[in-house]
Amino acid sequence: MNIRAQRPGRIVLRYLLLLAVLAISIGPFLWQLSTSLKGVGEDIYSYPPQFVPSEPTARNYARVADVVPVWGFALNSLLVAVANVAANCVGAALAGYALARMRFFGRKFVVLAFVLALLVPGESIMISLFLMMRSMQLSNTLLAVVLPGAVSALNVLLMRNAFAGLSYAVEEASLIDGANAWQRFTRIALPSVKGTIAVVAIFSFMFSWDDFLWPLIVLHDPDKYTLTIGLNYLQGTFASDQRLIAAGTIIAVAPLILMFLALQKYFFRGVGAGAVKG
Template sequence: MRGGRLARGGRLARRGRLTRRTPAWEKALRYVLMLAVLAVTVGPFLWQLSTSFKGTTEDIYTSPPRFLPEHPTLHNYREVARIIPVWDYALNSLKVAAASVVTNLAGASMAGYALARLRFRGRKAAGIAFVMALLVPLESIVIAQFTMVRDLHLNNTLVAVALPGAVGALNVLLMRNAFAAVPREIEEAAVIDGATAWQRFLRIGLPSVRGTLAVVAIFAFMGAWDDFLWPLIVLSDPDRFTLTVGLDYLHGTFTQNPRLVAAGTVIAVAPLVVMFACLQRYFFRGAGEGAVKG
């Protein structure tokens, strides 16, 4: 009886420590730090968004700077579409990004499951190889990649743009850690019931790591959509340019009109914002992946 009262008293004491009120100065400091981080990370994009809606008669170099446009207009977006085939470039980038997402989801999930659950000779060496691949900078292998796609007669194609990032080493390691966190008892019960490795992968593994799959999809889409160096090297036909390469014309030819550059930047960033908004619930859940619902 006495032990029960002591246990209840300990729980109440811990609950009291967890629910203690935060001092006002600590709250204020947290909000100041969050606002500072928000200004540094989101501020430049919001400024570009504001600049993209400012007309040619509005001075964007006023002091102090004026954030909200006086007369918002879509003229800059129409002008970007008139100068370069921005929507064709966006379609090319979307094709490459979609291919990267599909191949990374399929390839990284299968490789991660094999590293985490299957027993085969050389499994540890394969895991070390994926870790070592993260340490190799792109600039050191770009010539070898270009030689490979040239020998395959794929240069100047969107397939060549998507091929090097078809399965990312980081995505494989993310999936491996997610599968390793799934309780083994569930798979052992499936083995007793006669489930094959593919059945365990499709019916137990994948439903348990949906959050990490969303993380991999976002990383793959962002990496393919934002890539500039590799498409610039492998593509020579302007009709096949991706959005990042095509928008470089705005920086080189129309530097005197930052409104057009800002409009092109917003066009390039908007799909990333939309995708993250759609998958953000699964993205944040993927940080604690591994829990299995009953």
């Protein structure tokens, strides 16, 4: 990028800055991990602070499960997230395809409905949603956690853009060969937008796994808790033992970090798209 070559001093400075930011962004996670591995006998408030546990132990992970059903929470989170991913991928792809490739009366109104839905902040309808769930006898169920975000308007518009960006030539050829709309959709259009579907899937999973406010409102029974509200509950019950809270947070965050490391490029690609979702 520069005309002249990088001077060694500059590159060293750059790496020093990178390491400083690294300490700030990763340090807190490592400190939490370290705390979660410290045994009951080890002073977690020791002064000066002890970064590496003297006798690392996994016992806190077993103990946290004695205090709250943390694996049950994890299972609930997983169920909700998987349902959310499936519904978003299927629903958004179908609707997006219709909006991008089909001509019908009322199409503009449908697009408008999705755009309006995008503008309504979830926080401003949560009370009304809660009322609905109650009258549908769904409050305190995992289904109620999934439903409001099951097909997000943003994902529909994202899929519409992806389909609209495809060349129409092949679909047209198959149309002439007698393929119906469903066949054109599943055999030709869908395989070409795999990348966008991956982005939709990953961001749906992440938003669902990390969601806090809505499950906090709609779930009352600890058996139904997802990990995020389960952790909040854990903090309320055993605030005294930081080791257990640390173990709980690591259980909640580890799957997502591993998923992120494996699928980095999709996470980065989805940033612009997910930006609007907030």
